[in-house]
Amino acid sequence: MRVVISIGGSVLAPELDARRVEGHASVVENLAREGCEIGAVVGGGGVARDYIGAARDLGANEVQLDQIGIDVTRINARLLIAALGPRVDPKVAHDYEEAGDAIRRGDISVMGGVMPGQTTDAVAAALAEYVDADLLVYGTSVNGVYSSDPSADDGAEKYDELSASELVDVIAPMSRDAGASAPVDLLAAKLIERSKVRTIVLDGTDPGRIERAVLSGDHDGTNIVP
Amino acid sequence: MRVVISIGGSVLAPELDARRVEGHASVVENLAREGCEIGAVVGGGGVARDYIGAARDLGANEVQLDQIGIDVTRINARLLIAALGPRVDPKVAHDYEEAGDAIRRGDISVMGGVMPGQTTDAVAAALAEYVDADLLVYGTSVNGVYSSDPSADDGAEKYDELSASELVDVIAPMSRDAGASAPVDLLAAKLIERSKVRTIVLDGTDPGRIERAVLSGDHDGTNIVP
């Protein structure tokens, strides 16, 4: 089974903590040991937020801020690589061809962001499409896709299952404001719809949940079905 | 005035025709002569459509199709460069830094696509943001933004002016189906909203309209105001 795992910045590195990275590395290694081919895409987390805040104060434009964010995701990717054993490609993949190449040769590949204007959510969806993944898992800080922002709306309902186009419909209005409330961003949702890759959105704070979801399909999040 | 001009594939190269490319080059040169700093972003057109069709028949996935599309846009960029005089950077810019660098040094810069998952609409918006453009012009095959697809819905109404967030609201449902009906794609609309760059969407079939819109603000399309 070929799996792309997106580990959000708020999950991997809300602040720098070797233990948390180690937990995720250990899940990735277990999955590889069980025979999965794995591409991992990591987000930026707290350091990205701090740098972007400082750069915005200094007058950087949005593309420059995106580039700083990408740089930080790639350092986070180095951390995850350091924590993974000999089966990981030691280079951070900078585009889909590099990642796909490493996976073809039997390595685990780790990416961060790729280009301004795309979040790592979208990178994970594009990588899943590029390598014809069987499964795409988003480990986020909320436990699935809700009808509205659960932290703001008590009546928000969690979906157990959505089609990819329903996902786009749900996400589109959320991403209208601030954007923070959508568990995956709109471009990612549209790529999932296009690629028809089976997708799970779940709470990745405890990395063990990702492992169980991949191996047994057992999870409390939301299934996105083609 | 710093201007980014997006010349859609259906406008620049519905099929290959040196005269049409020349017309667009001549507008770009006139604008440069009037003192504009210019970044041009060109689309894929008919050749891209043919190649993508053939590659899809051969089993290429969507990312591979995007890459073929990007390659074709870059050949189209070479055509536009060939038609431009000595003020153009003879290299096709492959990312925003290269384009921005050329513009800073006083050259006209021409780009095609950049990365899978992003249309050249989005590239133009990101470039406008990166170079802090004063104006972004989309030369498309329809003459502005409509409330719905004018070719399918007789009651479709054209907007003379929209805010950037209204643009996103109008575009979002259109991009739900086939996607062909939106004059600019959703990611582009969201980047315009983020960057607050003044934007015009107009019919670029006659390149003279782009020139007039930039120099005098006179056009029949839609103004997107920050």
Place this chain on the structure above:
Amino acid sequence: MRVVISIGGSVLAPELDARRVEGHASVVENLAREGCEIGAVVGGGGVARDYIGAARDLGANEVQLDQIGIDVTRINARLLIAALGPRVDPKVAHDYEEAGDAIRRGDISVMGGVMPGQTTDAVAAALAEYVDADLLVYGTSVNGVYSSDPSADDGAEKYDELSASELVDVIAPMSRDAGASAPVDLLAAKLIERSKVRTIVLDGTDPGRIERAVLSGDHDGTNIVP
């Protein structure tokens, strides 16, 4: 057996046609299945001709025209890659080291053009030399090497066998005019002479002929012997 196959643009893509590409891909895969290590070099075909015509009208110089031609050959290479199964390196090789590296690791490698001033004929000969190929096959639109242009001269005689230096002698005067009449170009002929790689020039319109020539040595074209 290590084989380099040159598939001329007029053979692979006189116009875009997925079926024709598929036919060539299937031959390459059969050969790989029979144990051949394969490098394939593809030409530009009709799209290249159209683009180069348009660019020439726009005032592009010959080097710029060559670059456009190279770009198109590389898109054609993407088509062939899309049609090939998992044994192909999904990246188009941009130089001999990349192609040689992929072949060493057991992949089929596909290239287009490399540099202005060299046709894909010459690229195929240089690749054959670089990887110490046992056999180089040119699939062209004529069925071998003739003493003069068979479409212009009724008395043109086909050679069954030539030494590499005889090939150079035959090709040199043909490439004096228009150049269209030589089945492989002069630089390629000189590289074949230098490298002493056994070479076959045959009609590649029916890709099955390439397969038979490689596997059984059976063909109606011309053998170039060291």
Place this chain on the structure above:
Amino acid sequence: MRVVISIGGSVLAPELDARRVEGHASVVENLAREGCEIGAVVGGGGVARDYIGAARDLGANEVQLDQIGIDVTRINARLLIAALGPRVDPKVAHDYEEAGDAIRRGDISVMGGVMPGQTTDAVAAALAEYVDADLLVYGTSVNGVYSSDPSADDGAEKYDELSASELVDVIAPMSRDAGASAPVDLLAAKLIERSKVRTIVLDGTDPGRIERAVLSGDHDGTNIVP
């Protein structure tokens, strides 16, 4: 006057603070306005230290740690670039040729680290050598070169002036232990000796001191004379 300014990580970014970066940017701009050609090299600071600590806990080797450090210095370089006006090359220079090229064209160039095994101290010295700088200034967290570590040894004496080879002699034993006590590292000292560039080591916490030292030669640090 061509000047290379090394802004240590502990000076530019002990922790992330837009104001501090702004102060250094403003000095660089003032110097450029006074006619100086400027290359700036920035260090890693607190974020580098945190990431390196985490990566070491995860089993990264020293070269991997260096690479993470380099990545962070380059993000810091982006911050400084964001704070500088239109005269800065917006790209972070990744090697001496890129930086030298930008400076030749009249831009301010900003670099971080270059390669594992070299600190940004050494990068600044190599850049000064490469561009034949008239002056190299190290803005560090101590106010000059001492005979021993002033924070550990009350009898440490500050040098007002040293020859470059005396500098090497002073630095060599300091860099034997922990390495933290030397104001510039040994490789940097040896490059200064080799290049014979006039050098000042001073306390850069207040960026105004760097400006005064460059413009008037007035400072409380240590002069290294060829």
Place this chain on the structure above:
Amino acid sequence: MRVVISIGGSVLAPELDARRVEGHASVVENLAREGCEIGAVVGGGGVARDYIGAARDLGANEVQLDQIGIDVTRINARLLIAALGPRVDPKVAHDYEEAGDAIRRGDISVMGGVMPGQTTDAVAAALAEYVDADLLVYGTSVNGVYSSDPSADDGAEKYDELSASELVDVIAPMSRDAGASAPVDLLAAKLIERSKVRTIVLDGTDPGRIERAVLSGDHDGTNIVP
């Protein structure tokens, strides 16, 4: 006037000698001072010959030998750059776009070889074509184009003037054997024919001859006229 100067390896560096390089640098600088835009292409000389001999003994194939030759030409290019003043682009151009870009910005650009299978003769012709040069000068070790090899055939006649297609006709048979006797190689001749750039072949041992030929048209070599 835009001029491309090819300085053969046997002329620039039969063996390493700083004085000889300096002589050529001084001519290039004089020409630049007179208002010429200049691209210089240098050959490999004695060091290339020695390395290629050793590599051939070790079993390297012809493409590997070419790559070693290219590497040496690029070191020779570094020597020439070192000898040129501030108007030279300090980077060795690795392809035509880099060289063309430097020349457009007012720099002298220096190249060596580009790709296996092409001599620096051909590189100079391609560069002349790419930058639309007014004049291409080959400084070789013989004083023009002869009807046959003057060192072997007492009846060899020197041409004062040849058309580009006559040049190809003269060169073609010479390049049949050993290849050493042709003053420029066949691919170069064909590129000159294609590009229609005015060309001079002369004895470059005394660099002053190149200067006079460019500035006054006065020389004892052979004029190749379009």
Place this chain on the structure above:
Amino acid sequence: MRVVISIGGSVLAPELDARRVEGHASVVENLAREGCEIGAVVGGGGVARDYIGAARDLGANEVQLDQIGIDVTRINARLLIAALGPRVDPKVAHDYEEAGDAIRRGDISVMGGVMPGQTTDAVAAALAEYVDADLLVYGTSVNGVYSSDPSADDGAEKYDELSASELVDVIAPMSRDAGASAPVDLLAAKLIERSKVRTIVLDGTDPGRIERAVLSGDHDGTNIVP
């Protein structure tokens, strides 16, 4: 066992001689056959010295001289590659990631220099650190580490064994003058100290000594122990 072998320029190529290169290649192949994973780093030798001398006469600065030296080491690396059989990565590795990647995939990797300011001694130490080598061997022109320069001081004593920090202490003063007398340079010594890789310094003129030292630990040089 993973081994990094540094073959000094004065050992591999005091002057160009295919036989000497062949001798070293044969040792590397024997070691690979015995199961060693091998990274080889080669120096510049006589050609580097000649080029650097000429460039210095022409006014090149030290960074430019270093770059010329690096270029020559990489040509020497091509020679060694040509002499090695099919188990070598045919590309010269330009950084530690490339070399490490090749070694991970089972190839022998060959490097020359990497960056100005670092000798190939330091490159070998950094590569050993990067790939977590079990052993680092310096094949130099002297037979070990001495208390002072044996060619200048009759009382110089050879060490059979040193700790890495003792090595730094011994090397530091030697590298104060001319630098020629130290068998490995100071930066290399400090990297060895940091990485704790077991290291042997021996006379590599006869390559068989390197083979015996790796396979049996038997040698007349100096052991550097962590």
